[in-house]
Amino acid sequence: MDAQTALFQQHRPRLFGLAYRMLGTPGDAEDVLHDAWLRWHEQDTALLDDPEAWLVTVTTRLALDRLRRAKTERQHHVGPWLPEPLIAEEEEPQTRAERGESLQISFLLMLERLSAEERAAFLLHDIFDYSHAEAAAMLGIAEDACRQRAHRAKQRLREGRPRFTHAPEAQQRLLEKFMQAMQQPTPDVLKSLFADDVMMLADGGGRATAALRPLQGSDRVARLYTQIAARYQTVEAVHRLQWLNGAPALLTWVEGELATVMWIETDGEQIVAIQSLRDPLKLARLKAVTPSPGRAS
Structure with a gap:
């Protein structure tokens, strides 16, 4: 060189x-x-x-x-x-x-x-x-x-700037609870994880199913994830935590394909915001270096 x-x-x-x-x-x-x-x-x-x-x-x-x-x-x-x-x-x-x-x-x-x-x-x-x-x-x-x-x-x-903590330990703890709740989902259990004014942003880029507008409120967000979890019961869905962009993230594979990367913000007790990336073009580079775990976790 x-x-x-x-x-x-x-x-x-x-x-x-x-x-x-x-x-x-x-x-x-x-x-x-x-x-x-x-x-x-x-x-x-x-x-x-x-x-x-x-x-x-x-x-x-x-x-x-x-x-x-x-x-x-x-x-x-x-x-x-x-x-x-x-x-x-x-x-x-x-x-x-x-x-x-x-x-x-x-x-x-x-x-x-x-x-x-x-x-x-x-x-x-x-x-x-x-x-x-x-x-x-x-x-x-x-x-x-x-x-x-x-x-x-x-x-x-x-x-x-929202009222949330950046502490990765709190983010990871709530992501683990969310991951457990998605295994046996009920609206009440999921709702308990969310702040009343929780905000969810989902980017599907027009190439994957995603809410076209920000979704706000614990009732609406809990209902959405109850529906998503019910769908996961009918397919092979695998979840895993991984550190991405300076924070813990939840990666979900569906039928062996990386389908979603999710980050959260928290006040330390509940989830106050969710960023859910579903655009397959934006996930392609990550998918190339992050193979599917192959079985449910």
Whole structure:
């Protein structure tokens, strides 16, 4: 490996982490890194005072362009849109512990509330620890403008932040209870797991059965999962917990095919929100590296 390639690979985890948080899709993040690599390959790196800053700048601006296009496309998405999960080896091991929350599906969904420019300024400053001056230079704007964008982003995120805990132990405990309830389902048992105002988002992408609008309320969500559980009694359904995007997730295979990945948010006692990913295109990369357990668990 030549020195130029080695330097790019050294910074690649950070670049991928930034691009993924900007776009919410590993494939788009990989495309951004490919374009950044082509520009890096054409660059005389001996002339660069700060190669990392150059790479982050190029990656950020490429991701911004792609995000602006993606936001337009997502307006025509069938039903709620959810980010596509990372596979385990894509999560940055050196930053997983301190930045795991910023990989969670719930956090990525909150980032969707921001404009592309606010999202970039917030991520560079608050997640990747660049100063406002450094972030402004990367974005090609004045420092005051960058500071204002990051401040507006934090305000909007605080306004939209639900009342829940990110503690993975609480999430895992409730997912285990949910998994048990789905084995012998009754509406009352399932309802007891949900907060009164529980909110469920399901992304089928128009390719799998899923609610086309957010579903709210413990009665409605419990009835839905009672119906789903009854269907699971007639097919080979296998459930397994796995760590994805900085949080425990429940993976469900139906007849050997990965059908659903589910994350939850909790107040510590009940489930307050559910994100259910059913789009087979978004599950394809995960399915390729996560074989079916083969028997019920």
